[in-house]
Amino acid sequence: MGRYGPNLHDVLIVGGGGAGLRAAIAVAETDPNLSVAVVSKVYPMRSHTVSAEGGAAAVIKPDDSLDEHAYDTISGGDWMCDQDAVEAFVKEAPEEMIQLEHWGCPWSREEDGSIAVRPFGGMVKKRTWFAADKTGFHMLHSMFQTTLKYDPIRRYDEYFVTSLLVDDGRCQGVVALELSTGKIEAIGARSVILCTGGCGNVFPFTTNANIKTGDGMAMAYRTGVALKDMEFVQYHPTGLPFTGILITEAARAEGGYLLNKENYRYLQDYDLGVPEEKPVLRSMELGPRDRLSQAFVKELEKGRTFEGPYGPFVHLDVRHLGKDVIEEKIPFVRELCRKYENIDPVHEMIPVRPVVHYMMGGIDTDINSSTSLPGLFAAGEAACVSINGANRLGSNSLTELLVFGARAGISAAEFASKQQKPSNKLEALANDERKRIEKKYFSGYAKKSERISVIRKEMHQTMERGAGIYRTEASLKNSRSKIRELQERLDSCSIRDETFTFNTELIAAIELSYMLDVAESIIESALNRTESRGSHQREDHPERDDQNFLVHSLAYRAEKESPRVEYKPVTITRWPPGERKYG
Amino acid sequence: MAEKVKIQVLRYIPEKDPDPFYQEYEVPFRKEWVILDALNYIKDEIDGSLSYRWSCRMGVCGSCGMMVNDIPVLTCETFLEKYLPGPVRIAPLNYFAVIRDLVVETDGFMEKVKRVKPWIIREEEKPAAEGEYLQTPDQLSEYKQYSMCINCMLCYAACPVVGLEPKFIGPAAIALAQRYNYDNRDEGQKMRDDVLLSDDGIYECTLVGECSVVCPKHVDPAGAIQRYKVTGATEWWTSVLLPFGKK
Numbered sequence: 001m002g003r004y005g006p007n008l009h010d011v012l013i014v015g016g017g018g019a020g021l022r023a024a025i026a027v028a029e030t031d032p033n034l035s036v037a038v039v040s041k042v043y044p045m046r047s048h049t050v051s052a053e054g055g056a057a058a059v060i061k062p063d064d065s066l067d068e069h070a071y072d073t074i075s076g077g078d079w080m081c082d083q084d085a086v087e088a089f090v091k092e093a094p095e096e097m098i099q100l101e102h103w104g105c106p107w108s109r110e111e112d113g114s115i116a117v118r119p120f121g122g123m124v125k126k127r128t129w130f131a132a133d134k135t136g137f138h139m140l141h142s143m144f145q146t147t148l149k150y151d152p153i154r155r156y157d158e159y160f161v162t163s164l165l166v167d168d169g170r171c172q173g174v175v176a177l178e179l180s181t182g183k184i185e186a187i188g189a190r191s192v193i194l195c196t197g198g199c200g201n202v203f204p205f206t207t208n209a210n211i212k213t214g215d216g217m218a219m220a221y222r223t224g225v226a227l228k229d230m231e232f233v234q235y236h237p238t239g240l241p242f243t244g245i246l247i248t249e250a251a252r253a254e255g256g257y258l259l260n261k262e263n264y265r266y267l268q269d270y271d272l273g274v275p276e277e278k279p280v281l282r283s284m285e286l287g288p289r290d291r292l293s294q295a296f297v298k299e300l301e302k303g304r305t306f307e308g309p310y311g312p313f314v315h316l317d318v319r320h321l322g323k324d325v326i327e328e329k330i331p332f333v334r335e336l337c338r339k340y341e342n343i344d345p346v347h348e349m350i351p352v353r354p355v356v357h358y359m360m361g362g363i364d365t366d367i368n369s370s371t372s373l374p375g376l377f378a379a380g381e382a383a384c385v386s387i388n389g390a391n392r393l394g395s396n397s398l399t400e401l402l403v404f405g406a407r408a409g410i411s412a413a414e415f416a417s418k419q420q421k422p423s424n425k426l427e428a429l430a431n432d433e434r435k436r437i438e439k440k441y442f443s444g445y446a447k448k449s450e451r452i453s454v455i456r457k458e459m460h461q462t463m464e465r466g467a468g469i470y471r472t473e474a475s476l477k478n479s480r481s482k483i484r485e486l487q488e489r490l491d492s493c494s495i496r497d498e499t500f501t502f503n504t505e506l507i508a509a510i511e512l513s514y515m516l517d518v519a520e521s522i523i524e525s526a527l528n529r530t531e532s533r534g535s536h537q538r539e540d541h542p543e544r545d546d547q548n549f550l551v552h553s554l555a556y557r558a559e560k561e562s563p564r565v566e567y568k569p570v571t572i573t574r575w576p577p578g579e580r581k582y583g
Numbered sequence: 584m585a586e587k588v589k590i591q592v593l594r595y596i597p598e599k600d601p602d603p604f605y606q607e608y609e610v611p612f613r614k615e616w617v618i619l620d621a622l623n624y625i626k627d628e629i630d631g632s633l634s635y636r637w638s639c640r641m642g643v644c645g646s647c648g649m650m651v652n653d654i655p656v657l658t659c660e661t662f663l664e665k666y667l668p669g670p671v672r673i674a675p676l677n678y679f680a681v682i683r684d685l686v687v688e689t690d691g692f693m694e695k696v697k698r699v700k701p702w703i704i705r706e707e708e709k710p711a712a713e714g715e716y717l718q719t720p721d722q723l724s725e726y727k728q729y730s731m732c733i734n735c736m737l738c739y740a741a742c743p744v745v746g747l748e749p750k751f752i753g754p755a756a757i758a759l760a761q762r763y764n765y766d767n768r769d770e771g772q773k774m775r776d777d778v779l780l781s782d783d784g785i786y787e788c789t790l791v792g793e794c795s796v797v798c799p800k801h802v803d804p805a806g807a808i809q810r811y812k813v814t815g816a817t818e819w820w821t822s823v824l825l826p827f828g829k830k
Binding site for chain 1: 597697703
């Protein structure tokens with residue numbers, strides 16, 4: 001700071017969750033002379049990483065190997081993962097996790113004081129590190145508190161980024177709105193990292209926090225960067241009805257059963273193995289999330305799910321684990337069930353249903369977190385470096401934040417060190433953006449009275465109906481025209497609150513515009529992928545088609561029309577495409 | 584059962600009116616709704632200008648603390664049903680300056696958190712390549728409770744000392760300092776003592792204990808403060824009197 005005056009930095013990071021904070025520390029440690037700023041629409045400890053429960057995968061035990069972690073990840077991703085990225089990921093994961101231990105993360109331990117690991121879905125060995133079942137919370141707070149010791153890390157808390165500053169063919173910062181004052185200004189930087197997370201709020205029923213609105217994805221998309229593999233949307237099989245609160249996979253990893261209304265462990269009917277009393281790795285309840293969520297839909301069609309006021313559900317039963325195991329290993333599950341469902345899982349079964357949880361797709365990056373726009377980098381759920389393929393394995397995403405957050409920090413620091421002076425047009429560009437926002441949202445309320453909440457609800461409905469767990473050409477085409485209509489309606493919609501101080505209605509309107517852009521990329525990519533793979537299931541094209549579709553989708557924005565979808569090959573190193581076998 | 588509930592929200596929009604005022608809304612009653620659902624209903628269906636913070640809706644991000652009928656709570660885990668037949672009064676957290684409506688100034692709290700040096704402090708750090716520091720389950724349980732703080736600031740809104748002495752470092756920050764002091768990987772207690780035993784530190788606390796009552800995560804800041812007064816201070820005096828002794 002100070003080196004360039006106010007609002008000018010070497011590296012600027014958008015988002016203060018796990019990936020953003022890891023990137024910030026990486027920049028500070030790469031070169032302490034670099035000025036690094038974290039811009040976030042919330043205080044960093046409010047970021048959605050905080051909600052992650054079950055754990056973070058990294059090979060640490062002697063019976064495990066990097067190749068097994070890589071194979072689980074690649075087969076779990078239905079061979080859509082870039083294998084060079086996966087190899088880097090599994091290799092760097094253990095040291096990143098230990099580094100976080102050194103920064104104070106209270107990992108659960110074995111009796112001898114070493115790191116404890118638990119089983120997780122789709123993993124053949126126990127390799128999921130955990131901090132009880134508040135892993136994301138502890139990782140985020142440990143990292144946030146650690147950033148406080150680095151003086152060069154400057155924070156812009158509660159600044160909402162409205163666009164990227166691009167000049168001279170490279171990204172040179174952002175335009176941000178300070179929530180407390182409404183002031184819109186340029187924050188210049190020699191490189192920018194987007195760590196804004198996912199976009200679960202495109203759908204009505206999601207585990208995602210309210211802030212997960214695809215901001216970074218949409219901003220990159222608007223500058224011409226591709227969104228990759230957006231058709232792959234993960235439904236987590238076990239969310240609480242009504243709230244969508246996640247019941248962690250750890251509940252099944254510790255031995256929980258999924259039961260239909262006939263009290264039958266129905267997963268045995270879906271090529272996921274035979275039921276055993278104790279959990280078996282890569283089998284039954286420890287199968288991958290896409291297959292479990294799809295099995296739910298099939299059970300629903302067979303009429304074997306319960307009907308509740310908030311839709312169909314099945315039961316997750318952990319009673320046989322006993323109070324002690326529940327209290328020690330999954331206390332948050334008990335806390336959430338008691339608080340939000342008024343049931344105690346020690347004595348009662350938990351109602352659960354699939355819920356939108358995670359985007360495998362995101363901003364197209366290479367293995368060093370670079371995008372196609374010079375100076376722009378991305379990491380975490382916002383990015384798609386392609387380690388998750390067509391279906392992410394539980395406990396890989398928290399580790400991904402660390403490995404690729406660090407990589408992004410190092411890449412952005414290197415890029416910043418090489419760059420020349422920033423453009424002198426940044427202020428002017430920010431001024432244009434301020435005028436655009438004021439004109440778009442603060443004028444004409446009298447004649448255009450539609451509420452943004454109405455548009456948001458219609459987006460939710462059309463995404464669930466058209467682009468949910470199972471899709472068809474007809475359903476996707478319907479949603480495509482609906483999203484187009486909603487974009488136009490939002491364009492001519494103003495907000496009622498015309499003040500500048502902490503105007504959350506304005507923020508919600510801009511977030512909605514981000515979500516609609518992300519939604520169109522999901523739909524178009526899903527429409528063009530005429531096969532079924534991982535989380536993307538086309539009823540009209542039920543088979544996987546490696547001949548034509550062992551490729552990544554790249555959705556590029558097109559002005560006033562549907563995005564253009566191109567393809568690029570999946571990187572295969574040592575694991576040729578094969579059949580996914582569980583059970 | 585009531586079909587509608589009156590919600591009275593303390594509004595403050597400095598650009599329009601220099602004084603706060605209560606505004607009343609009527610929302611449908613739903614058994615499964617928490618207070619936050621009622622606020623979201625108001626924002627989406629009645630009055631888009633109402634401002635408040637929220638995010639995770641599962642009691643872990645710490646954004647949505649407010650005074651509900653004069654008690655600080657997380658609105659995402661406090662059921663509307665509890666307040667029937669109403670009206671329910673919702674106001675911003677006590678003792679914090681208000682930016683707008685239910686949104687309070689948080690930077691002061693963030694400064695206090697930073698002042699206690701909430702990170703692992705060691706004379707020598709071993710490289711990650713050399714593996715983890717050992718920590719047995721018993722050693723973990725020494726500080727685990729204090730590591731559960733979500734920074735929701737309810738304890739500040741409940742603490743009469745915070746009301747009287749705005750510089751008081753406060754319950755959450757002290758509990759956080761203890762979280763690191765009791766971590767066997769940490770060697771930084773002496774550096775934290777400088778803040779905790781200063782004029783703004785633990786001796787401001789008058790043992791009201793309301794912080795622990797309102798804490799949604801059972802962190803027990805009051806217990807942390809007590810424990811500090813006993814052991815922390817002894818160690819500090821020992822270090823002053825015997826500067827070369829080991830702790």
